[in-house]
Amino acid sequence: MVISLLRRGGSDAGGARSVSAGGAGVAVRTLAVLLQAGARPMTAWQHLADSGDPVAGRVVERCAAGAELVGAIDAEGGAWSDVAAAWEVATIVGAPLAEVLRALAESLQDAASAADDVRIALAEPTGTARLLLWLPFAGLLLGLALGFDTIGVLFTNPFGAACVGLGIVLMLAARWWTARMVRTAQPAPGTPGMHAELVAVALAGGVGIPRALRLVELSPADLAADRSRTDAVLELSRAAGVPAGELLRASAAQQRHDARVQGRVRAAALSSKLLLPLGACTLPAFLLLGVAPLMLSVLASTPLPI
Template identity: 40%
Template sequence: MTGPHDATAASAVAASRLTREARPPDRPAEVATATARVLERVAALVGGGLPPRRAWRIVAAREPAIAPLVVACDAGEDLVAAIARLPGPAWAQVAAMWRVAERMGAPAGPALGAAAAAFRDVAEGERAVEVALAGPRASARIVLALPLVGVLFGLLSGADALRFLLLTPLGWASIVVAVGLVALARAWTAALVRRARPDGPVPGLVLEAWAIAVSGGAAWSTAERVVAESVVPPPDAEARAAAETLAVAAEAGVPAAALLRTSALDVRRRVVADRLAAAERLNAQLVVPLGLCVLPAFVLVGVVPVVVGIASSTIAAVT
């Protein structure tokens, strides 16, 4: 028979093996999809009557992305803290929503289901943004290869161009400047792409946390305090949306949870629309590093050597 220490050790080995065999996905859409899948499974198990810790333990044993939870659950660690320690910002956000549900006494199954729906929405939006960014990214890769094409063009034009690049101080200077310009263009392009797709918490997260908090039946003042203590400060627009939604619910005398989730969905759709617009603008913005960096680099290593080579050959023929 095996004791609890042996079981814990076996769990640690299994978690380590799972982590080595399959790393968590890196693309935002894949991360959001994987997170939603985990939450949906845990919600289904909790809805079926399993204690939350047991449900997380069962799902974690089959999901490499959250394999460390196996050891945490077996060791009796705080579940929220263990979720927050998982790699990736998405799990810190899940932990925040779970903390709100625990502190407010909200039903665990519906809270997890709402969080899963939020991540599903995020995954759909991220896929749309990925498709919109695919064209600009491909264009950027092609454009950054232009100086290399220029070098090949110079090599094909004759030995004089190659001699200029490799054996003269002016050629060395042209190579150094061209490499610097390409590096600058690469960094500039990467910055433009990152700006078109900013990182951050799940849009509507605070509204979802509010919906979980008020579904527990506690006073709104208590819900406000718990959300403020558990969730990162929201963007101003999201904070205003939460205040407006709560005011509408108070005036109408209706439960606020459904209104808050509708507002959260609206926030996510608006964020996706903004990111799609940014992806469309990226095509025009990439022209700037092309004109200021890549084309001059192409001229330095592709055009200048050819011109110098032709001039040298002409002068040699005349003399």
């Protein structure tokens, strides 16, 4: 069950992973407090649902319909798939569930903060790119405001029709190119360091490292890099003779920090990279759709000398 949860949670990057890790972190922290106070798992979820949390309400409804608790949590997707996986690992190995959830809540909120930082950094260059895509159409409106029939020229003059076709192609190319750059600069799906966190959860239950690794050995593609870092931390733990749990949590925290820094760097680089579609596509499209029709209108309205 753990493996299936991890596989679904990591593969649906475009949809389920869009669930807010920050919102999940707040709810998970509340669950940890309720469990630490002595509430049973389903009672804690019911209290959270009664407080108005929509995710908890849906989880309680699924459980009332006969679903298992872990499956009901995983059905929410996104960050909740990580919560479901950690919940089941802790249950299997007998780790203190309240402590596991408290540590997981901090991880989810750190990941949400990193993603928010990247989105804020991307807001300005992304908004600028979208604004510039309207520049050619602004040229058409400017021609109309000056009293020239720029739109009519585009469809009655052969050169105008050619300008329309080539300008539209350039606009579509600029839109595709800009969108591709913005997607590349977006944070990677998933919670950085989650592989190390899950292994640390398993070790907290007192199991050995081999069994802990077997619980997550079929991790999805987006956790493959995390697995190599987890192995490096475990090797360091064996060589130094120190417990691996704290080292794994420190490694997970470092991975979240690295993701935040790399996201900021990508966002900063995006501002200069957006000049490429601007110079190669948007400005030529402005000349074809804005300036060229104006010039053709001027020529058409100018009487020929006798």
